[in-house]
Amino acid sequence: MFGGTFGGNIMNEEGPSFILAGNAPYENRGCEAIVRGTVKILREHFKGPRFICISRFSSDEQFNRQQTGERDEAITHLQTRGRMSREQALRNFWRPYTWSYVHKRYFRPEMLKYLEYQKMIPHLDDAAAVLSVGGDNYSLDYGVPTLFTDLDDIAIEKRRPIVLWGASVGPFDKIPEYEGYMARHLREVTGIFARESVTIDYLRGIGVVENVYPVSDPAFMMDPEKPAGIEDEISIEEDSIGINLSPLMANYVTGGDLDRWTELAASIVAGVAARTGMRVYMIPHVTVPDSNDYEFMSRAVARIRDGREKITLVPPRYSAAETKWIIGKMAVFAGARTHATVAALSSGVPTLSFAYSIKARGINRDLFGKDDNCLGPDMLAPETITEKISSMLSQRSQIQSYLRSTIPSVQEGAMRAGKYLRNILDD
Template structure:
């Protein structure tokens, strides 16, 4: 393998989503293990110009360069109506417009990794942006790997599932991060290019915040991550009802422990902001407000992981907040609104006992589950200490598999 290879990490979201940053940090760690002095071009989707410029300015890894992918920013974009016929009438031109900043780099890249975790699913609508990415790369005869991902299911739209069956057979490799994806792909006949790995975020280092952001985490504290996204899976998307329920969940947890409760945001993008949501949840607390600490949105992914690692127990909605906890061997309750949380838990524990589905998210059920997990905390930590090295090794071996299949 040549020295100084360049990898394109494409299709990700902004670092304001700490999960997106965690995937990048873990991926660069994996590739550095197998390749000599690699460099990285991150081609990500941003919600505005300021977000992109901030990410470029705050990037601390000198081997990473950022570029932006193009998309209609919102329905208020004055040009969005013009792009609809453009997309329909000239799909090839449209694909190339989305990834025009990336295209000049493809020829000299070693391979392109489509990163982002759960982009190839129906969780956020039909994933055209990412199948377009695959097409743009494969048309230029470069390896395209769907990297450390959950894929599917697509069965809710049978004709689209058929399209994806054909599409997924064409990509160089699908590196699946949990067994649910493996089982689904096998069921629809995708086998020859599928490899079992673990989410690269398991390998991200936890870094203590610097002195200007120093935080003292009280011993035996409980960390909670709840997100506005969960309203979509709860009471028909009624945000007001979900805020009230989230508030009652937090208050019920304060009743079962004398220790501090840390509310920990993990995604703080303009369109989905855990911090603003958790701020509202805290402000509605009628009792024990002094026990509830809201973490400011100033910590990056590695710093947030360090804070989470100090918890006695963590309960989280955002998948990568739970990966930060699990990889730190912290007993973790996952609020599981998609297959990925269940799959990751099954991979680690062999069961889904530490997952709660949206329909079970009542204050009483959550508090009772946390209480029982606190009682079993020592045993859960022992299970995690035994299981996590295997998961980290699975994540690391993705680099070895990449070398084998891309030559």
Template sequence: MNEKPTFILAGNGPYENRGCEAIVRGTVKILKYYYKDPSFLCVSFFQNQEQFEKQSREEFDPAIVHKKANKRQSKFDPNWLLRLPFRGIYPELYKSWMYKEMIPHIKNSTSVLSIGGDNYSLDYGIPKKFIYLDDVVLESKKPLIIWGASVGPFEKIPKYEKYMKEHLQSITGIFARESATINYLDKIGITDNVYEVADPAFLMDATEPQPNKKIEIEENSIGINLSPLMVRYFSNGDMGSWINTATKIVEDISNQTNNRIYLIPHVTTSHSNDYLFLKKVRENAKISKENIILLPPTYNASETKWIISKMKLFAGSRTHSTIAALSSYVPTLSFAYSIKAKGINRDIFGHEDYCLSPEDLTPETVTKKIELMLDRRKKIISELKTSIPRIKDKALLAGETLMNITG
């Protein structure tokens, strides 16, 4: 067992994205299992200084220290115009500025894990800042792992796909969290540095909320997570239309199943806030508000997982909300807008029957699928109890693989 190593966990978002927190908690659990007294430097992207300070202040694991990566905070940042030519003309200096709080620590680290789940994709545009992260670490001659992630596809931009193929081949290890990523990387000729694992969030413990945040969950309830992010893939970006559809989905599920509904936010950042979206859905719903409970945005990732674990069935759009449910043996319908949800479902069930693509997100289709899953509930739970221990073992074995390839 390696003693007192330091790992840099870089490229993540803030804990207000519970998925980002879940990745950290699961990763720390994995590495503490294989290494003696490890410490962790989390270098993440924050929206502002206040968010960073709040996360640092509320961190409960003494082994974790938070640092921030730099980025243009908003178009109102008075210095961002000055940095645009700086970024274009002096990319090396721009990389150094972006990761200046991390760079002094790379030399004494055991390895750098690029975490975040789906950073290396086109889901949020060209992943330039993560390529910069890779460059900074590789130039320092330290092991760099794309950790527990989905990668690609990049085929929508053929020239960029060619560039990414070359770039990804330079990475020490790509720890792929689902088979769809492995299949895609194999298709473009990347195999030698690819390792099959599972998302570290499968290993995050569920924690009952503290007394000041205590919540009673009614038995046989259905949990639903719907996000504003889905508008990118629905109704040509018309948010009003997406809110109306989401509202009708919730109404129909409540009417057809006669179960209490818990609306569960999983990301509550200022630019993508499930809570505010679900609040509008609840306000617009033409059913008794007693039958729709909106969770406040005060629960952390492990507390949210505990709440989700109490559900009879869960339907979610945020990938890590569905991982929280699946890893708790809760039958789960995934609203899948990218390969990651389909790949994860395929690895667990051997099929994608419990996924719905954006084009299938109609109230009638969603409600029928949920009714079908409720009828199959015992069978699905049995399948999960068979598959999830295997998935958790794959997540945990990422630590052993890391030791083997980094020494």
């Protein structure tokens, strides 16, 4: 199917090269957690693997920070180019890239994908496989996922295995014609390594079955790391509550009204602090320029009048592994960002998920057999959340015991992805 070249690539002296494409920057700690977990999985199944991470960055400065700050010598970072808006084209009209983009956009649109992934293409011939990472890219949550179907098409055209790695997929039923296209497209990729059963059920419903493999999210495999010198910056008290809230939730909770969501978030945090009497740590997990948890939670905390002395806003400088260490110290954690809740669950912390898509419900359903610990956007009232957290505190020991017995099997599911991939490449 793939030209019979993978045995040589996998067993060469340098070790196989894997392209990890489709991620956002490490400032989205979920994206970093996916990379760290994936690297750990593949090192278990392949000897001396190397990794080309091609991700989306909002600026060259952001890319350079990640590239120079990378601590794993086996990882090389590259920058992809997203679709350019009219405003971006006008702002950068003097750049040669802009003229090339505009020409292809209007006269040769079928070539646009090669411009987007031009820095990846030279590495394809040596790649054992392309892994489309990012978790929930193949959905309508962030618009039509053309950037990622383009990635698949390039890999297919170049006869490279393309795997949707640890993915939640769909639903696409809001656009029936597009759902039909995606069903055909998804049947053409090498593998869909689905991280939760809701995705598997959805794919089965649109006729995508043969290339679907059940796994767990690779972020379950990321090890926590104690931040150096954290005692000099913030004190992490025992028996505290961790909360992560995101500006993105405004789209689902208040119809896009960010100010109203900020006011509601302030009421939620104040209510939890007052009801439990415990210190509350506000823990950012995504701090990219256009969706910054830290800035949002700072504004929310500033609106709290009483009890603010019991609320600590965690600085945004910690890595994904360091943030997981902090989350792991909490008595209970409540989070909007999926990978913040994965960090909590994999640390054995009772976790309440603020769920706006299938991914949170699917992960919880697979872990607990139900999604009682998920609250949808229509349930995010301060009274509901404080009551739920209080209930989880009263059941803390039982939940912790259950997680201790269950998480190892979830991590086995994450590790199984490496076995599936190895079997595909050896076939």
